[in-house]
Amino acid sequence: MITLADNELLRVFSYINGSWHSSEKDIAVTNPATGEEIARVSDITAEETILAVNAAKAALPSWSAKSANERAGILRKWFELMMANQDDLGQILTMEQGKPLAEAKGEIAYGAAFIEWFAEEGKRIYGDTIPAPSRDKKILVIKQPVGVVSAITPWNFPNAMIARKAAAALAAGCTFVVRPASQTPLSALAMAELAERAGVPAGVFNVVVGSDAQGIGEVLTQHPDIAKFTFTGSTGIGKKLIAQCATTVKKVSMELGGNAPFIVFDDADVDAAIQGALVSKYRNAGQTCVCTNRIFVQQGVAKEFTEKFAKAVADLKVGNGLDTGTDIGPLISSKAASDVKALVVKSLEQGATLLTGHEPTDMPDQFLAPMVLTNVSNDMAIAKNEIFGPVSPIIVFDQEADAIAMANDTEYGLAAYFYARDIGRVWRVAEALEYGMIGINEGIVSNAAAPFGGVKQSGNGREGSHYGLDDYLEIKYLCMGGI
Numbered sequence: 001m002i003t004l005a006d007n008e009l010l011r012v013f014s015y016i017n018g019s020w021h022s023s024e025k026d027i028a029v030t031n032p033a034t035g036e037e038i039a040r041v042s043d044i045t046a047e048e049t050i051l052a053v054n055a056a057k058a059a060l061p062s063w064s065a066k067s068a069n070e071r072a073g074i075l076r077k078w079f080e081l082m083m084a085n086q087d088d089l090g091q092i093l094t095m096e097q098g099k100p101l102a103e104a105k106g107e108i109a110y111g112a113a114f115i116e117w118f119a120e121e122g123k124r125i126y127g128d129t130i131p132a133p134s135r136d137k138k139i140l141v142i143k144q145p146v147g148v149v150s151a152i153t154p155w156n157f158p159n160a161m162i163a164r165k166a167a168a169a170l171a172a173g174c175t176f177v178v179r180p181a182s183q184t185p186l187s188a189l190a191m192a193e194l195a196e197r198a199g200v201p202a203g204v205f206n207v208v209v210g211s212d213a214q215g216i217g218e219v220l221t222q223h224p225d226i227a228k229f230t231f232t233g234s235t236g237i238g239k240k241l242i243a244q245c246a247t248t249v250k251k252v253s254m255e256l257g258g259n260a261p262f263i264v265f266d267d268a269d270v271d272a273a274i275q276g277a278l279v280s281k282y283r284n285a286g287q288t289c290v291c292t293n294r295i296f297v298q299q300g301v302a303k304e305f306t307e308k309f310a311k312a313v314a315d316l317k318v319g320n321g322l323d324t325g326t327d328i329g330p331l332i333s334s335k336a337a338s339d340v341k342a343l344v345v346k347s348l349e350q351g352a353t354l355l356t357g358h359e360p361t362d363m364p365d366q367f368l369a370p371m372v373l374t375n376v377s378n379d380m381a382i383a384k385n386e387i388f389g390p391v392s393p394i395i396v397f398d399q400e401a402d403a404i405a406m407a408n409d410t411e412y413g414l415a416a417y418f419y420a421r422d423i424g425r426v427w428r429v430a431e432a433l434e435y436g437m438i439g440i441n442e443g444i445v446s447n448a449a450a451p452f453g454g455v456k457q458s459g460n461g462r463e464g465s466h467y468g469l470d471d472y473l474e475i476k477y478l479c480m481g482g483i
């Protein structure tokens, strides 16, 4: 069981209109490290989800009528409460998602940073005055909240993916209904408890928890009172949800899958590149959409990089996220682990070599030892698919142009990374890579001040930064005549 300093943070009912809503059935939440049941949460139906949409609609006029300063004060208090309860929130997150506790606490700070950021950004929603084509008119542009926002979020960042969306929506004056992944509802419900303590009014922030992903999803993508839908998850599900949103022409923003290249050029600082590749690849056991998915190493540094990197990977400790010293926790499920292993087996059959990462024999199958594959080509299964696990395929290349071509040869375009020190090369490669975010001599690019998002089939829209508000605002043009 979970033992907390503040047991009120362990909530098991959906949060609708400022109240905890119990449903007829419930679902188990299990610890992916041990398989033990840690809680049973109420299993909301699609029909009951409409209650949350109604609450968000009813709360919209008063919330959007508040001043930016008033909303900022409440969001600031929510940020402060998230940080004050970081230990409890981190423990809840590790228990339901599996990541090492230090990473979980880091995620709490990362999620809270978006609330802090947008508390201030909400005060800077500016309009325009535009010189009119004739003297008898005045042209003005104002920005207004889009309205009720719905969201579906994944299990890999059960706090930050909600905070990143809700903070921008609430700062813009919108109201919000979110369905978290059924594997990780507890973090979302703890956020609702703290939102209430912060003074977020009833109906402004609603969390619906249920196993009927399809049915609840249809409400959140098709209800006529919802103006905008935002999703983080797989590209396949994202496409399905975009299509569902088309029936009522909702605004959509999508943070979908990735296939990040990590390119190490001959002029790179190899030791820095190794550290960058480790954090970019093995964060959250490789279960992030911006994790390095393919490592491209130029011929001149291939031997040095591969030997040093493989040694560093072999030193990573696999274990329960609550145990001190754990670098890599369990994957979210044994199925997820078997999907990763299937990609490895397929690629070995295609000619790859397993350099390091033989599975730990004494742990359940949702634990995977970090692996390094060599003799990999860009057309192998491990390079064509989003791995979402602790596996590093290394592809050796000769010419800069070859690396760029291989890096871009994917339907994804979320994050990319490269290590080089020649300024001409840095500009050539940065401009040629077809990705929304590029780490240059850096393996971690995500923060609240920067625009997070991708191109191609990695999604649309941006989250974080001052760009992150745009998706929650409508532009209104006022034409004043008879002047």
Ligand SMILES: NC(=O)C1=CN([C@@H]2O[C@H](COP(=O)(O)OP(=O)(O)OC[C@H]3O[C@@H](n4cnc5c(N)ncnc54)[C@H](OP(=O)(O)O)[C@@H]3O)[C@@H](O)[C@H]2O)C=CC1
Residues within 6 Å of the ligand: 152, 153, 154, 155, 156, 179, 180, 181, 182, 183, 211, 213, 214, 216, 217, 218, 232, 233, 234, 235, 237, 238, 240, 255, 256, 257, 258, 288, 289, 386, 387, 388
């Ligand atoms: N870009 C990213 O950050 C992420 C990418 N992924 C990618 O997706 C792959 C599969 O992971 P998975 O968790 O299954 O990702 P999914 O995209 O299947 O799930 C993400 C969220 O969508 C929900 N969902 C699933 N199907 C539907 C539906 N038909 N209607 C409405 N909501 C739905 C899930 O609910 P529930 O969990 O209850 O089924 C979850 O809350 C990963 O291996 C990875 O490649 C996954 C997570 C995040």
Ligand SMILES: O=C(O)[C@H](O)CS(=O)(=O)O
Residues within 6 Å of the ligand: 156, 157, 160, 161, 232, 255, 287, 288, 289, 290, 446, 452
């Ligand atoms: O969806 C994800 O994997 C996250 O957006 C990655 S990050 O924002 O934590 O880098």
